[in-house]
Amino acid sequence: MGVIRKTKAVKALLQLFENTDNAMSVVDLVKRLEKDINKTTVYRILERLEQDGVLHSFNGKDRLKWYAKYEGCTPEHRIDAHPHFQCKDCGSVRCLHTNISIPVVENYIVHSAEILLIGQCKDCSS
Amino acid sequence: MGVIRKTKAVKALLQLFENTDNAMSVVDLVKRLEKDINKTTVYRILERLEQDGVLHSFNGKDRLKWYAKYEGCTPEHRIDAHPHFQCKDCGSVRCLHTNISIPVVENYIVHSAEILLIGQCKDCSS
DNA sequence: TGTTTATTGCAAATGAGTTGCAATAATTTA
């Protein structure tokens, strides 16, 4: 578990996650930071932050890579994973704090689970 | 619900799904059929077959599009979705016939769920 | 048969994510 240097770029990225529980796609993050940070750097910082347990990543229905704050779960203990919800109208993604138990499956050793619920968020259904 | 013409290309594709319960990635299907069917055509036939309820698609951990036979579930009734399992060693994907109940989530209308379990398959763990 | 409609192939485009490399910045060591 290396130490992450709090460079200017790292700080700028972390700041975007500070005031929200929303997940953000890398595409979106790259766009928001493109004036200050290079695309490649964004990808690499996110990778480091995930390795260090600050963020976690998963794939959206849109097949983009999404990141959100890690909030407690350890990499070894992801089987009772929290689901993510993606709104099919606006595309936004949130971590849900409902834990879903994954049953033991015969013939398969399950290490982790990615649960993506798809539907409509509050804003888009009203 | 349109009728799918059983063209030569459609038949060739369906045949690949006939004797297996495995899911197949589009990349793999394209490769297997490249002598006879154009890549674009493969993509389009798969789309049609999904619209017609013959196949269903989902995303793998590898961010590829995967297809498998549909087996009973209707598009309107996917909430108690069956999970898919992807082996992180060999990359193979299977539909599991274990139904997982998705809890009702406040503030979100859940239409469907994508549950991907990641781990080791029988072949790779022995 | 002639006309409309669906299917296919091809080439080129799109766009997310990655790689190699040189430049810079931070840290360590002498």
Place this chain on the structure above:
DNA sequence: TAAATTATTGCAACTCATTTGCAATAAACA
């Protein structure tokens, strides 16, 4: 503190799955 080592960043070019436009062909229908 300066030199040496190590980590971070930017840039350009690349990879590769998926999509698009368009013309050619095949099937269905009148």
